[in-house]
Amino acid sequence: MSIINVIGVGKVYNPETIPVHALTAVNLEFRKGEFTAIVGPSGCGKTTLLNMIGGLDYPTSGNVIINDTDLSTLTSKQLIRFRLHNIGFVFQDYSLLPVLTARENTEFIMQLQKRSKKEYRERSTALLTEVGLADRLDTFPRKLSGGQQQRVAVARALAAKPQFVLADEPTANLDSRSTTELLDIMLRLNREEHITFIFSTHDQRVIEKARRVIRLEDGKVIQSGEMKEGQ
Amino acid sequence: MIAAISWRNIWRNKWRSIVIIMAITAGLTGGIFTVAIYNGLAEQKLRTAIDTQTAHLQMHASGFQENMDIRLYLHDADRMLAVAGAQPGVQAVAGRLIATGMAASANSNIGIRLNGIVPEKEKAISTIYQSLVEGDYFQNEKRNQVLISSRTAKKLKVGLNGKVVVTLQDLNGDIVGAAFRVGGIFKTTHTGFDETNVFVLKRDLERILSMDGIVNEIAIRASDIEAVPGVQRRLQETFPPKETQVESWRELQPELAYINDVTWQVNYLILVIILLALAFGILNTMLMAIFERVREIGVLMAVGMSKARIFSMIILETVFLSLTGAALGMVISAWLVSTLGTSGIDLSAFAQGLEAFGYSSMIYPQLEPLFYLTLACMVVIAALLSSLYPAYKALELNPVEAIHG
Numbered sequence A: 001m002s003i004i005n006v007i008g009v010g011k012v013y014n015p016e017t018i019p020v021h022a023l024t025a026v027n028l029e030f031r032k033g034e035f036t037a038i039v040g041p042s043g044c045g046k047t048t049l050l051n052m053i054g055g056l057d058y059p060t061s062g063n064v065i066i067n068d069t070d071l072s073t074l075t076s077k078q079l080i081r082f083r084l085h086n087i088g089f090v091f092q093d094y095s096l097l098p099v100l101t102a103r104e105n106t107e108f109i110m111q112l113q114k115r116s117k118k119e120y121r122e123r124s125t126a127l128l129t130e131v132g133l134a135d136r137l138d139t140f141p142r143k144l145s146g147g148q149q150q151r152v153a154v155a156r157a158l159a160a161k162p163q164f165v166l167a168d169e170p171t172a173n174l175d176s177r178s179t180t181e182l183l184d185i186m187l188r189l190n191r192e193e194h195i196t197f198i199f200s201t202h203d204q205r206v207i208e209k210a211r212r213v214i215r216l217e218d219g220k221v222i223q224s225g226e227m228k229e230g231q
Numbered sequence B: 001m002i003a004a005i006s007w008r009n010i011w012r013n014k015w016r017s018i019v020i021i022m023a024i025t026a027g028l029t030g031g032i033f034t035v036a037i038y039n040g041l042a043e044q045k046l047r048t049a050i051d052t053q054t055a056h057l058q059m060h061a062s063g064f065q066e067n068m069d070i071r072l073y074l075h076d077a078d079r080m081l082a083v084a085g086a087q088p089g090v091q092a093v094a095g096r097l098i099a100t101g102m103a104a105s106a107n108s109n110i111g112i113r114l115n116g117i118v119p120e121k122e123k124a125i126s127t128i129y130q131s132l133v134e135g136d137y138f139q140n141e142k143r144n145q146v147l148i149s150s151r152t153a154k155k156l157k158v159g160l161n162g163k164v165v166v167t168l169q170d171l172n173g174d175i176v177g178a179a180f181r182v183g184g185i186f187k188t189t190h191t192g193f194d195e196t197n198v199f200v201l202k203r204d205l206e207r208i209l210s211m212d213g214i215v216n217e218i219a220i221r222a223s224d225i226e227a228v229p230g231v232q233r234r235l236q237e238t239f240p241p242k243e244t245q246v247e248s249w250r251e252l253q254p255e256l257a258y259i260n261d262v263t264w265q266v267n268y269l270i271l272v273i274i275l276l277a278l279a280f281g282i283l284n285t286m287l288m289a290i291f292e293r294v295r296e297i298g299v300l301m302a303v304g305m306s307k308a309r310i311f312s313m314i315i316l317e318t319v320f321l322s323l324t325g326a327a328l329g330m331v332i333s334a335w336l337v338s339t340l341g342t343s344g345i346d347l348s349a350f351a352q353g354l355e356a357f358g359y360s361s362m363i364y365p366q367l368e369p370l371f372y373l374t375l376a377c378m379v380v381i382a383a384l385l386s387s388l389y390p391a392y393k394a395l396e397l398n399p400v401e402a403i404h405g
Helices: A046-053 A076-086 A102-112 A117-130 A146-159 A176-193 A204-209 B002-010 B014-054 B077-085 B150-156 B191-196 B202-209 B225-238 B254-292 B294-303 B307-343 B348-356 B369-395 B399-404
Strands: A002-013 A020-031 A035-039 A061-066 A087-090 A164-168 A197-201 A212-217 A220-226 B057-061 B090-104 B109-117 B132-135 B145-149 B163-169 B175-186 B197-201 B217-222 B244-248
Touching: A002 A046, A020 A046, A020 A061, A020 A220, A035 A046, A035 A176, A035 A204, A046 A061, A046 A164, A046 A197, A076 A087, A076 B294, A087 A146, A087 B294, A102 A117, A102 A146, A117 A146, A146 A164, A146 A176, A176 A197, A176 A204, A197 A204, B002 B307, B014 B254, B014 B307, B014 B369, B057 B225, B077 B090, B077 B217, B077 B225, B090 B150, B090 B202, B109 B150, B109 B163, B109 B191, B109 B202, B145 B150, B145 B163, B145 B191, B150 B175, B150 B191, B163 B202, B175 B202, B191 B197, B191 B348, B197 B202, B217 B225, B225 B244, B254 B294, B254 B307, B254 B369, B294 B307, B294 B399, B307 B369
Parallel strands: A035 A197, A035 A212, A087 A164, A164 A197, B109 B197, B145 B175
Antiparallel strands: A002 A020, A002 A061, A212 A220, B057 B217, B057 B244, B090 B109, B090 B163, B090 B217, B132 B175, B145 B197, B163 B175
């Protein structure tokens, strides 16, 4: 069952002056439980595509439909609310709030959702335990390694119980050990809890673990397919 | 959580926040202390004027105040004194005989206002007896004693027990005179008052003027300044203005009334100017803080934080920053005002200048507790106003552009 439908999506920056075609007529479908890598050279439109799917930007043409909701029909205020309840984000540079501890960073999203204290306290502890940070709950980001911060970011992304998680180059700033640890966690969550992950990456180690790879070039999808074991 | 984030955000750039907090603290301490000094000066000037010069209220025959004509006296003074003394809110009353004339010594002469008083009655009205620097306050009740100020003594070049000849017009317009001995020398904080006023026993002045039991001024001391309008209204109702003028210190000393009325306006004007200057400093600090966190704000928007919450976060951050400085400023000011309000600030180096305007060279700063509360509200308003632009700039951010720079 598809949860995301990208239908004829195009994005043109500076249409009035020097038009830059970041995406051209992209058609894609994502099903629940996917572990998908969007790959391609720099400037091919990976991040733009993630922005469209994540409701951070409006396409110039086409539609992004998530569970029957056409994002282009939502106002910016409705989009913020939609993102809060439906989409988890993991950023390349972790983007944790430096003034909040690991636990508070995870709870913060649930507080925005107005969950009860009991619920967000239990869930943040469970999520941070799941990403291997049970002993770092009250640690501020500056005292965590890059890998640990990115694991907190994954816990934060999952805290809102989103339909799917979008990760923009999640391992770009990590060493190989942290990359492996993070991938293992994401794969485990995908396998055991059927969390849908869609991520852009250049990292061959990440591409190898993906079950589906979408290859972009000059804003167009040139390949989309399931990866076979060992491919 | 928003409040916690705002509070912790302040301390992300510790030194920048400390600098602006110190600026707010210093600005407010300076402002509050200036206001306290101004209040102390105004209050002291008012109290001194009431205590030594006007009392709270005075009654005269209509027209007397305009030309000090000795023939315009209060015809039913005993009844007036009794009625005034029986009014609720009245602490004491005293009848005076006032005349103008010349005082001459062997060396010099000056124009004077002669205050014929009954010492024991006057003590309940005026504190002039506390201002004696030499001699005594009609203690031995000798005839023809005069109390003069140290300035008058200097001008006439006389000392204690020195001879002063007083000449004035009697009821018939004839010039009469008498010799007085200086029984005491006083000094108040008002040069102008000291230069013109001398005090003699009322019975001595009555004898010189061949007037017996005459009163042309009734001075009234109220239990407190708030009681004055009520007493004035009742007395004026009892004694019609056509014949008797009942004037409060406000009419007798209009410049003091003006100072008293504008004090709070001046106080708030001083603080508004200081807060305005501080508001620009706060605005600058907050703008820097926002521009440094563009990406972070973009991420907050991306993960679902509404614009209203981002707006609140920045407003709260500004309010916390400002109130921290304000609280420190108010604590330091309260301590300063309390300490110096008791011990006083000795400005005797500038005594001559201050006393020329009726101010004491010892200043006791003072402030009403309510003022601090009003000030705290003003600081919050200033903080809110100075946070609007930075908050607006934050809301203008597009999450995609903010995240990707």
